[in-house]
Amino acid sequence: DAGVTQSPTHLIKTRGQHVTLRCSPISGHKSVSWYQQVLGQGPQFIFQYYEKEERGRGNFPDRFSARQFPNYSSELNVNALLLGDSALYLCASSWGGLKYEQYFGPGTRLTVT
Amino acid sequence: QQPVQSPQAVILREGEDAVINCSSSKALYSVHWYRQKHGEAPVFLMILLKGGEQKGHDKISASFNEKKQQSSLYLTASQLSYSGTYFCGTGNTNAGKSTFGDGTTLTVKP
DSSP: OOOOEEEOSEEEEOTTOOEEEEEEOOTTOOEEEEEEEOTTSOOEEEEEEETTEEEEEOSOOTTEEEEEOTTSOEEEEEOSOOGGGOEEEEEEEESSSTTSOOEEOOOEEEEEO | OOOEEEOSEEEEETTOOEEEEEEOSSOOSEEEEEEEOTTSOOEEEEEEOSTTOEEEETTEEEEEETTTTEEEEEEOSOOGGGOEEEEEEEESSSSSOOEEOOOEEEEEEO
């Protein structure tokens, strides 16, 4: 079975630009969560979506937004990129809330110059 | 408030044991443990839901003390493949927000 997939793998953007990151969950999983991981730190929670509805939001500015599609795939959008947005963006899929295991995708490495 | 992990780093010889702790200042609903190797995504190890619950597979096990708001990960007879950074992720409810500690780097040497 395919695991969680993310695209693109790497991305280089300029300050002020917009970026869209994509995630496809494990087949059958209805929940997708997004995390930002800076080198040397643990993943920081950005959003969780379940059945196309937002179920949780972390402490990130409104420049960050996300959505989940009917096929349970998800997009993370970041507007007006800052240098500090450079990080590994991880997507995790699960059956639902935090009583279920989360499986992470390989991540998208975003570099903002 | 993110959970606090201890120790920050540990170096072992193959065959030795290690304990990694995760403490929260808030009541916990669940604790997840992950291992991440350099340049890779975190890999799920186990989830604990009930106070006092213990789980394990192979030589890795974990416990969850709900009253103390703590969880510990036990690695016995460590192997070279155990090297990596271990993270605990905690949730206060079943809702989506999961908060991760800053990790414990485990190095196993031959």
